[in-house]
Amino acid sequence: MDGSGRIVVITGAAGGIGREAVAAFLRDGDTIVAVDQAGSGVLELAASLGPQHSGEECDIGSEAEIVAMFDRISARYGRVDVLINNAALGPTMTPTVDTGIDLFRRTLSVNLIGPFIMAREAAKRMSNGGAIVNTASLAGVLGNPRRNAYSASKAGLISFTKSLACEWASKGIRVCAVAPGYVRTPMVAELERTGKADLAAVRRRVPMGRMGRPDEMAAALHFLASSRARYITGSVLAVDGGWMSFNQPGDAHPPVDGTPDLELNCPAASKAARVVLVTGGARGIGEAVARKFAANGDTVIVADRDGEEAASVAKSLGPAHVALTVDVSSDADVVALFEAIRQRFGGLDVLVNNAAISDTFRPALEQTTADLERVLDINLTGAFLCAREAVRSMRAGGMIVNTGSINTFLPFVPRHAYGASKAGIDILTRCMAAELGPSGIRIATVAPGYIRTPGVAALEQSGRVDTASIRRRIPMGDLGRPDDIADAVLFLASEEASYINGSILYVDGGWTSFGNAGFASDFSDETVSEAAE
Structure with missing residues (x-):
């Protein structure tokens, strides 16, 4: 199994993509440090994984909490091999004139500064072969109305993915990013519930006709952190069903009735030779x-x-x-x-x-x-x-x-x-x-x-x-x-x-x-x- 025995820190571990990332690395036999905010259920998640794994409640917007957490990780495990920087505050969809400076700064703190501190502290504990994979977003490369802070934070995350990749390559540490499109996560479900996202319109805008699943994002994170990606660093991989490739008026896909099954369920793996x-x-x-x-x-x-x-x-x-x-x-x-x-x-x-x-x-x-x-x-x-x-x-x-x-x-x-x-x-x-x-x-x-x-x-x-x-x-x-x-x-x-x-x-x-x-x-x-x- 690829990467067996690594110490893998995953932030936002109690959420949709985070839980699937935990499952992906568990299949490799890795040891998981699951990180999420207080009250997220991350401690219960970690306890269900087994005694060699651990859970951490941490405010990713607090440098002090991050440093203290990594001190605990060092004391228990002695090293970090992989960091999946996945935690983020979602877009508020607030108009520019209604966006307060505190909200803007809080978004940058959690989505940009926090992941940087996480990467810094993880890299201090990594040796040759370490990997950091950041969860960015298409919002970091394509403009979206009323997503100023969120989009700016994700663009910044992409930028420091590249700059850290160049700085730490000599240490044998790779830094990459995944840029998801629309994914069926609790965050997106909340946008739909509050009327801030029309998911039927989203599906028409995606050439594949559906949103992505959390396991599809986790698979990309897992690949980029693996030895199969040993020569990939600084790269940002879009996992968007073709969203960025469509550039004309109208729909990219005919209207879909209801929720596509492939949006909800991962199909059984095919064993047939191709x-x-x-x-x-x-x-x-x-x-x-x-x-x-x-x-x-x-x-x-x-x-x-x-x-x-x-x-x-x-x-x-x-x-x-x-x-x-x-x-x-x-x-x-x-x-x-x-x-x-x-x-x-x-x-x-x-x-x-x-x-x-x-x-x-x-x-x-x-x-x-x-x-x-x-x-x-x-x-x-x-x-x-x-x-x-x-x-x-x-x-x-x-x-x-x-x-x-x-x-x-x-x-x-x-x-x-x-x-x-x-x-x-x-x-x-x-x-x-x-x-x-x-x-x-x-x-x-x-x-x-x-x-x-x-x-x-x-x-x-x-x-x-x-x-x-x-x-x-x-x-x-x-x-x-x-x-x-x-x-x-x-x-x-x-x-x-x-x-x-x-x-x-x-x-x-x-x-x-x-x-x-x-x-x-x-x-x-x-x-x-x-x-x-």
Whole structure:
């Protein structure tokens, strides 16, 4: 069981998301310190878990109470391994002119300053491998009327997620955040009861046609705190059913009668093997993804322009897996690929759109139309063609994972075509999430940073990249591994990620969170060799 034996502190533990987070970490065999406000029932919750667990009543808005609580935690357990910063005051929906300064300050105290103090005190007691995951909100990235204090506090929480991730990466402590959309929690139920939220309208605004469940938020918190996310820090993962991906007037989903069952109940886990297509699956990240799905019990189709290498990978996976040759930039090739899949397997469950090439690295004044078209045809048009045909072949509950890049967010010079192609991948994901959500097909982007792949090795050998400088630019001080991306892809395609739609997950060692001048890490050959083990 992943993370067995960790000391996990969970705030807001007596609430909807908090209780599900407690359950998720309990399944790992972790020791839980459940924290909530006085009278919340947190002590009774902790007592029901068993004698090795503990409960704490604490006002997260009080620094003195937080410090005293961590002193008690230290005295009993000696350390903290994971902090889930989940407690928050909900939005009051008070008009700006009616919002008193005391209310504004109290919201910041509980939702922003308190989580910072919690993180500070937890980090003092963490060693290499520690993880802090903050519960932010879409309210921290999208404007909402009459949610001034709440939204500002969540935006601040996202900001210090990134800054703490950069500061503490050298200590081996990761800091991430989950940004939930509307979730069926007691907080949202109260907004509905008081007439401050129209949940029927909310469902029409979500491409998936429902609100999320607390267990779906807890699953994301749990993943980001796990060893499967070891190269993810500073990232903020939206778990919103596609809310952020919809950008037009009208409804994102047809009206729903009553409350959808999937909003109330977590379906039983499926044990059936899925049919998974991985493009660019013959080497590097694609090969790692193919091996991860095969180890998960799925049937993998390794598709690549290099048919011999694809066949070699498929053969090494076992007799159930197959290889197919494809040029993803060829419409005819892609159509034939999916026709072959339908004939052999009847349909498809997961597409991992991974095939891509680098660019010429020539200055813009020397780049030609052919240079641009070559990169865009494979990286962007090819991904679109595969997604288009996959949708025609997908069974209910299908999933598409597109491989983006840190260049989606921070383009490099002179890699103009590559950056444009990866920016296109991100918005392609969002457009399809908004369109396909009502049909039950999810889509997300995984965005790698610099990863130790044959492609990066070739760039290094040709003098096109300086990996020593790159490592100093990465807060975690090293390049990632193909398995880091494969773990993220497997999560996004799993039932654990059932409310993630249209989101982008950066797996970059903190690259996109660093905004300072100078170095992000104290890189040395010794630290790199240790990190690579």
